[in-house]
Amino acid sequence: MKEQELKKLVEDMTLAEKIGQLVQVTPDFFDQSGEITGPAAEWQLPQDKLFQIGSVLGTHTAEQVYTIQKMYLENSRLNIPLLFMADVIHGYETIFPIPLALASSFSSELTEEVARLSALEATRAGVHVTFSPMADHVMDARWGRVLESNGEDPTLSAELTRGYVRGYQGTDLEKETERLAACVKHFVGYGAVQSGRDYNHVDLSAIELYQNYLPAFQAAIDEGVKLVMTSFNPINGQLMSVNQSLIKETLRQEMGFEGVVISDWNALEELLAHRVAADKYQAASEAFQAGTDIDMMSDCYINHLSEFSELDRQELDGAVLRVLTLKNELGLFENPFRGIPKTPDSIEQMLRNATKDAALKSFVLLKNEDDILPLQKTQQIALLGPKAASKDILGAWSWIGKTEHAVSLAEGLSSGLPHLTVWDNDGRTVDIAEAYQKMKDLAHKNDVILLALGEASEETGEAASKAEIQLSEAQIELVKEISAVNENVVVVLFNGRPLDLTAIEPYTKGILEVWFPGSEGGTAIAETLMGEHNPEGKLPMSFPRAVGQLPLSYQAYSTGRPLTEKNQNEKYVSKYMDIGNDPLYPFGYGLSYSDFSIDGFEQSAKILTENQPLTIQVVIRNTSKRAGVATVQLYVEDVVTKVVRPIKELKQWEKVTIEAETTEKCTFTLSVDDLAYVHKELACYPDYGQFRFHIGLDSQQTIDGQFDYVSDEE
Numbered sequence: 244m245k246e247q248e249l250k251k252l253v254e255d256m257t258l259a260e261k262i263g264q265l266v267q268v269t270p271d272f273f274d275q276s277g278e279i280t281g282p283a284a285e286w287q288l289p290q291d292k293l294f295q296i297g298s299v300l301g302t303h304t305a306e307q308v309y310t311i312q313k314m315y316l317e318n319s320r321l322n323i324p325l326l327f328m329a330d331v332i333h334g335y336e337t338i339f340p341i342p343l344a345l346a347s348s349f350s351s352e353l354t355e356e357v358a359r360l361s362a363l364e365a366t367r368a369g370v371h372v373t374f375s376p377m378a379d380h381v382m383d384a385r386w387g388r389v390l391e392s393n394g395e396d397p398t399l400s401a402e403l404t405r406g407y408v409r410g411y412q413g414t415d416l417e418k419e420t421e422r423l424a425a426c427v428k429h430f431v432g433y434g435a436v437q438s439g440r441d442y443n444h445v446d447l448s449a450i451e452l453y454q455n456y457l458p459a460f461q462a463a464i465d466e467g468v469k470l471v472m473t474s475f476n477p478i479n480g481q482l483m484s485v486n487q488s489l490i491k492e493t494l495r496q497e498m499g500f501e502g503v504v505i506s507d508w509n510a511l512e513e514l515l516a517h518r519v520a521a522d523k524y525q526a527a528s529e530a531f532q533a534g535t536d537i538d539m540m541s542d543c544y545i546n547h548l549s550e551f552s553e554l555d556r557q558e559l560d561g562a563v564l565r566v567l568t569l570k571n572e573l574g575l576f577e578n579p580f581r582g583i584p585k586t587p588d589s590i591e592q593m594l595r596n597a598t599k600d601a602a603l604k605s606f607v608l609l610k611n612e613d614d615i616l617p618l619q620k621t622q623q624i625a626l627l628g629p630k631a632a633s634k635d636i637l638g639a640w641s642w643i644g645k646t647e648h649a650v651s652l653a654e655g656l657s658s659g660l661p662h663l664t665v666w667d668n669d670g671r672t673v674d675i676a677e678a679y680q681k682m683k684d685l686a687h688k689n690d691v692i693l694l695a696l697g698e699a700s701e702e703t704g705e706a707a708s709k710a711e712i713q714l715s716e717a718q719i720e721l722v723k724e725i726s727a728v729n730e731n732v733v734v735v736l737f738n739g740r741p742l743d744l745t746a747i748e749p750y751t752k753g754i755l756e757v758w759f760p761g762s763e764g765g766t767a768i769a770e771t772l773m774g775e776h777n778p779e780g781k782l783p784m785s786f787p788r789a790v791g792q793l794p795l796s797y798q799a800y801s802t803g804r805p806l807t808e809k810n811q812n813e814k815y816v817s818k819y820m821d822i823g824n825d826p827l828y829p830f831g832y833g834l835s836y837s838d839f840s841i842d843g844f845e846q847s848a849k850i851l852t853e854n855q856p857l858t859i860q861v862v863i864r865n866t867s868k869r870a871g872v873a874t875v876q877l878y879v880e881d882v883v884t885k886v887v888r889p890i891k892e893l894k895q896w897e898k899v900t901i902e903a904e905t906t907e908k909c910t911f912t913l914s915v916d917d918l919a920y921v922h923k924e925l926a927c928y929p930d931y932g933q934f935r936f937h938i939g940l941d942s943q944q945t946i947d948g949q950f951d952y953v954s955d956e957e
């Protein structure tokens with residue numbers, strides 16, 4: 244449809260039809276045979292209003308979409324097709340590793356590929372829009388939703404977000420019916436919920452917001468993301484769904500977003516619980532005035548927006564036009580059953596192979612004392628622990644994924660290890676003492692003990708905040724008991740957040756972080772443990788030494804009394820009395836079966852100007868006998884700044900494959916853009932002066948250099 248035709252369509256719509264386009268409901272609203280029942284009845288929706296609704300979220304199958312769309316089109320006056328949205332977060336039916344795991348790849352090619360394949364599967368089920376990517380800046384592992392994030396670094400997160408948007412949307416949604424429109428969320432500040440408790444209060448300074456929270460959203464907008472979801476939280480007292488200045492000024496005017504703004508689930512009605520709206524009428528009118536286009540799953544708009552006497556008709560038409568434009572960009576007017584194949588061919592095996600490849604890139608080897616990994620085929624191995632044979636490895640937001648089709652670790656290892664014994668008392672009623680005795684016997688008899696530990700899916704994701712982020716007491720006890728019998732303990736860790744591993748780390752020789760690895764998790768872990776694949780993942784979030792360190796980021800700010808090696812025993816310095824300031828495992832950290840070292844670097848000049856970027860060439864050596872992938876990271880430190888700043892920030896990184904006993908070079912080119920930061924007037928620009936750079940294979944162990952940023956005139 245042409246733009247003129249869309250505008251004409253808006254002109255032909257009644258007020259109720261326009262408001263209907265701004266409302267989103269679940270499929271059960273349409274579960275009826277002429278009678279208004281269920282949730283539609285609760286909202287007292289008559290037939291005519293139901294067939295004016297604009298979009299649906301959370302369908303499960305192509306048949307369901309087909310049936311609802313057909314019934315809707317037969318009953319609606321203007322034949323405007325419904326838009327179907329869903330949470331396709333890390334795959335649809337075939338599940339990829341959780342986003343935090345994918346972030347460990349430090350690869351936007353991977354997020355792009357995962358998004359492309361997720362879209363391929365979801366569009367076949369009739370979905371048009373995904374509520375992904377989540378671009379929330381996070382620093383607090385207590386918050387269960389860190390699982391859905393790209394981790395603690397804003398630059399890495401922006402890059403990965405770009406990949407997701409490119410992968411979901413492709414270049415032409417009308418022609419490429421196997422692509423989805425993307426909805427970046429949650430705008431904004433959700434990751435800063437106080438005390439890491441979900442749906443809690445947020446108070447955020449403007450500098451922090453502009454420096455760390457907006458960049459990933461800006462990246463999505465620059466890639467042409469079609470929708471933005473507002474977050475549940477308030478910012479500085481103003482709830483996001485009624486936050487006019489952040490939606491209309493920041494998001495639309497400053498950041499240039501022209502697409503659809505949608506609220507989060509029932510967020511408008513929740514304004515009443517927040518005690519900032521007296522009734523649904525007030526909630527509807529304030530949210531609309533603030534710039535929220537679609538009301539997700541509340542009846543505020545459908546039942547109360549028309550009561551708003553000052554409803555600006557131009558604004559209303561603008562919001563409706565945005566929704567219709569999205570439908571048009573997806574080609575729905577011509578093809579309301581977009582994406583649903585007549586005779587689907589099977590793509591399952593291809594997708595499963597891709598999930599395995601993604602998982603291989605996302606595992607992080609945290610510890611490997613005495614080169615206990617990889618395992619040898621000749622070794623006697625025992626696999627124990629609650630995750631040993633568990634299929635609960637898909638993680639939160641895998642609602643269409645089938646747990647029973649996931650490959651467990653025991654299944655993955657079964658073909659590769661001839662001398663493997665699995666003991667998994669999960670779900671079996673055995674006496675605790677008996678179970679321990681059995682496990683200790685196995686520990687005694689075997690060469691290496693694999694302990695598969697971690698969190699259950701429901702302990703992570705939305706509404707899964709935790710005040711303690713250690714493993715359960717039973718699991719800690721198990722590690723201690725087993726290591727007392729046999730010190731060759733390797734922990735395989737399944738989890739959705741950084742954990743405090745201090746209680747188990749001393750009792751292990753190896754720790755492999757596998758997150759929630761997705762449908763082919765067990766196969767990928769087995770290949771890694773057996774050495775068929777060399778681990779390459781890097782932590783996208785620091786692992787703390789204690790929950791009390793949270794929120795935590797490698798981007799520590801300068802303090803007036805910094806802790807140094809010399810002043811550790813002094814009192815009046817910025818430190819804890821009981822533990823160090825540093826994390827147990829820092830951002831960017833991850834081992835390999837190869838041994839890498841950075842031999843040195845050469846820089847093109849001692850200065851950088853607007854017209855003359857600085858190149859830094861780094862030599863990385865693989866001293867081991869096997870090829871591997873090193874992720875070389877470049878951090879920048881501005882020596883004197885106008886506002887208090889983090890000591891270092893990741894600016895660039897490169898993944899380099901290095902053959903055994905050889906060296907490789909990688910080149911970074913730093914420009915003024917890499918030196919810019921948000922000043923007190925909220926503008927982002929660099930200051931002339933001295934800079935240091937730090938190059939390393941993680942954020943802590945680095946070799947360092949310096950340069951000056953000077954004007955071209957000097």
Ligand code: NOJ
Pocket residue numbers: 300330374428507508705
């Ligand atoms: C609530 C969550 O906060 C959001 O991330 C999700 O997309 C919506 N529900 C829809 O399910």
